[in-house]
Amino acid sequence: xxxxMFRIILLGDSTVGKSSLLRRYTEGSFIPAPCPTVGVExxxxxxxxxxxxxxxxxxWDTAGQERFRCITRSFYRNAVGVLLVFDxxxxxxxxxxxxxxxxxxxxxxxxxxxxxxxxHKSDLKSDCKISTEEAEGxxxxxxxxxxxxxxxxxxxxxxxxxxxxNTIYEALKNKEIDLQEGWDGVKVIHKRTCxxxxxxxxxxxxxxx
Amino acid sequence: xxxxxxxLEVLRQRESxxxxxxxxxxxxxxxxxxxxxxxxxxxxxxxxxxxxxxxLSGGKVKLEQNAGRFDELDxxxxxxxxxxxxxxxxxRQFPFHEMFVSRGGHGASPAGLQRAPPCAALTARSLLQxxxxxxxxxxxxYLPGYYSEKLEAIQLDxxxxxxxxxxxxxxxxxxxxxxxxxxxxxxxEWFMCAFSRTLPWSSVLRVWDMFFCEGVKILFRVGLVLLxxxxxxxxxxxxxxxxxxxxxxxxxxxxxxxQEAFLVQEVRRWLxxxxxxxxxxxxxxxxxx
Numbered sequence: 026x027x028x029x030m031f032r033i034i035l036l037g038d039s040t041v042g043k044s045s046l047l048r049r050y051t052e053g054s055f056i057p058a059p060c061p062t063v064g065v066e067x068x069x070x071x072x073x074x075x076x077x078x079x080x081x082x083x084x085w086d087t088a089g090q091e092r093f094r095c096i097t098r099s100f101y102r103n104a105v106g107v108l109l110v111f112d113x114x115x116x117x118x119x120x121x122x123x124x125x126x127x128x129x130x131x132x133x134x135x136x137x138x139x140x141x142x143x144x145h146k147s148d149l150k151s152d153c154k155i156s157t158e159e160a161e162g163x164x165x166x167x168x169x170x171x172x173x174x175x176x177x178x179x180x181x182x183x184x185x186x187x188x189x190x191n192t193i194y195e196a197l198k199n200k201e202i203d204l205q206e207g208w209d210g211v212k213v214i215h216k217r218t219c220x221x222x223x224x225x226x227x228x229x230x231x232x233x234x
Numbered sequence: 235x236x237x238x239x240x241x242l243e244v245l246r247q248r249e250s251x252x253x254x255x256x257x258x259x260x261x262x263x264x265x266x267x268x269x270x271x272x273x274x275x276x277x278x279x280x281x282x283x284x285x286x287x288x289x290l291s292g293g294k295v296k297l298e299q300n301a302g303r304f305d306e307l308d309x310x311x312x313x314x315x316x317x318x319x320x321x322x323x324x325x326r327q328f329p330f331h332e333m334f335v336s337r338g339g340h341g342a343s344p345a346g347l348q349r350a351p352p353c354a355a356l357t358a359r360s361l362l363q364x365x366x367x368x369x370x371x372x373x374x375x376y377l378p379g380y381y382s383e384k385l386e387a388i389q390l391d392x393x394x395x396x397x398x399x400x401x402x403x404x405x406x407x408x409x410x411x412x413x414x415x416x417x418x419x420x421x422x423e424w425f426m427c428a429f430s431r432t433l434p435w436s437s438v439l440r441v442w443d444m445f446f447c448e449g450v451k452i453l454f455r456v457g458l459v460l461l462x463x464x465x466x467x468x469x470x471x472x473x474x475x476x477x478x479x480x481x482x483x484x485x486x487x488x489x490x491x492x493q494e495a496f497l498v499q500e501v502r503r504w505l506x507x508x509x510x511x512x513x514x515x516x517x518x519x520x521x522x523x
Contacts, residue, residue: 040322058326060431064422067481083478090319095384096418 029080030212031193032103033186036125037110038118039089042145045176046110047086050186055176062088064096072190080190094128101132105202105210106189110143111160113173114152119144119160126167137202138210140169141189148175240277249279252286259289274447275502277440284364290446292375293367304363372428376449380426391425391450392417395457402458402504406465413477420484424460425453432460432487437494444501452501459500463491 035043044062049055051068066086073079085104087097101107109125111118122142129138142164144155157173164171170188174181196202197211204211240248255262255270262270270290278286288294297304373380379387396417399407410417423431428445430438433456445452464483465471474480490496 039319060326061323063426063431065419067419067478067485069478069482090323092381092383092385096389096422099416099418 028214029078029194029197030083030214031080031105031190032083032085032210033106033108033189034085034087034100034104035108035110036087036097036129037089037108037143037145038112038115038121041089041110041112041115041118042176043089043108043110044086046108046143046145046174046182046185047084049176049179049182051084055179057177061090062086064088064093065100070186072187074191074194078194080194082186082190098128098132101129103209104129104138106139106141106193108141108143108185108189109169110145111155112146113144113155113160114146114149116154119155119163122163123167137196139189139193139196140167141185141192142167142169142171143185144171144173146175146177147173147180148178245279248273248276249282252279252282256282256285256289271447274443275498277498278443280439283439283443284361287368287442287446288364291368291371293364293371296367296370297364300367304366376445377425377428388422388425389418391454392421395421395425395454398454399458399461403462403466405467405471406461409465409471409474409480410461413480415477415480419481421457424457428453429456433492433497434489434494437492437497440494440498441501444498455501455504456497458504459497460487460491463500464488 035047037043039061044059044066045055047066047068048059051070065088068084068086070082070084071079072082085100087093087100107129109122111122113119126140129140142160144157144160147153160173161171170192172181172185172188174185176182193202193211202211204213251273255273274286274290288297377387396407396410399410429441433441441452441456461484463470464487465474465480474483491500
């Protein structure tokens with residue numbers, strides 16, 4: 026049986042809540058105002074897709090601050106999934122989504138990257154500066170999905186990652202994503218069939234002769 | 235966390251030695267720099283640390299040369315572009331307000347300033363000013379280019395750290411090479427924050443005592459010590475089979491190796507300069523000597 030590994034990257038302006046989203050998803054915890062991410066951080070989680078397919082998600086958190094762009098950029102290429110995150114209470118972060126999208130599009134040489142737009146901090150309903158309709162409009166114009174999430178109230182966090190993973194898996198099944206040597210976005214690990222112990226026995230046999 | 239206990243008599247002796255040094259600073263710097271270095275490695279007494287850091291960093295001289303500049307800058311409106319970045323992160327930057335001037339752990343935070351009575355506010359303000367010039371020295375003299383737009387200096391130092399690791403901990407070097415873990419993945423936060431977000435606070439203070447005296451090479455040494463004691467033997471690598479496991483191990487370092495006494499002893503043990511004169515990178519690594 027094959028096991029899959031998908032590499033997913035989270036992008037978006039500083040303070041939109043990328044790290045909180047990841048911490049909620051992987052650790053189930055929420056800390057208000059965590060330290061800003063410096064450079065790139067790394068999380069992982071196993072997911073089981075309905076038909077009994079195991080997928081290991083490699084989740085890359087990035088610093089949203091402009092100056093880290095030159096470091097984070099080198100990680101776009103090896104991602105199969107991208108969560109574009111904005112803060113629903115911060116219009117600028119929404120307006121910048123298109124820039125983040127083009128950032129990836131300009132670097133990613135693979136034909137297919139799966140994007141998902143995330144409107145984060147949906148618990149702060151009264152402060153929302155972007156309506157669901159407007160965000161859906163943007164997502165539709167880019168041809169990608171949209172989900173509203175909140176790490177604080179744990180709303181739709183699992184759903185967001187499951188949706189992205191499912192879409193990647195479907196695209197993979199339909200051969201829309203093509204696996205290339207030297208690209209780490211998707212890895213298919215086949216279970217080893219040979220027994221490593223057999224190898225060890227060989228030298229012993231030699232000694233006996 | 236086990237702290238290094240300094241007996242009271244020793245502490246008093248150290249304080250009087252440091253007072254003598256600080257009161258005759260230029261003479262000591264000119265003639266007995268080695269002794270200053272040794273005393274920084276032993277740890278600056280907490281009561282004099284704030285003052286010592288200013289002397290060591292040259293922040294004191296900067297302040298004197300630029301009298302009034304801090305107030306001038308403080309009153310000016312500031313570039314909105316940077317204000318935005320600063321304000322976004324200010325409330326979530328835990329260590330920075332108490333890092334540059336440490337008076338037994340009481341930092342000079344803006345919040346503290348507002349709450350304090352007038353005379354204390356005056357002291358706090360002067361602490362802020364001192365801290366500001368130390369920060370200027372760190373950005374301009376100690377870690378030039380670390381916070382520049384392209385972060386080239388950080389990336390370069392990542393490569394240098396990695397090539398130094400080759401000799402210091404070949405097992406760790408091979409492991410990281412094999413798993414294709416770019417130095418930028420683990421050392422960016424270490425170096426950009428000078429370990430203030432990585433180590434326990436008592437260790438941060440000791441590392442900074444040495445850093446202010448000896449410069450960036452202390453960051454390299456600390457980094458190498460941490461890598462060696464995390465990935466430096468096949469025994470340690472047993473639980474780091476995959477890239478993720480290794481990254482996880484580097485993110486959640488063993489508290490034992492970050493403990494003040496252990497870490498400082500290990501850092502002091504390694505005389506980085508000597509064995510690296512012949513290194514192919516010796517030119518770029520020259521400032522580490």
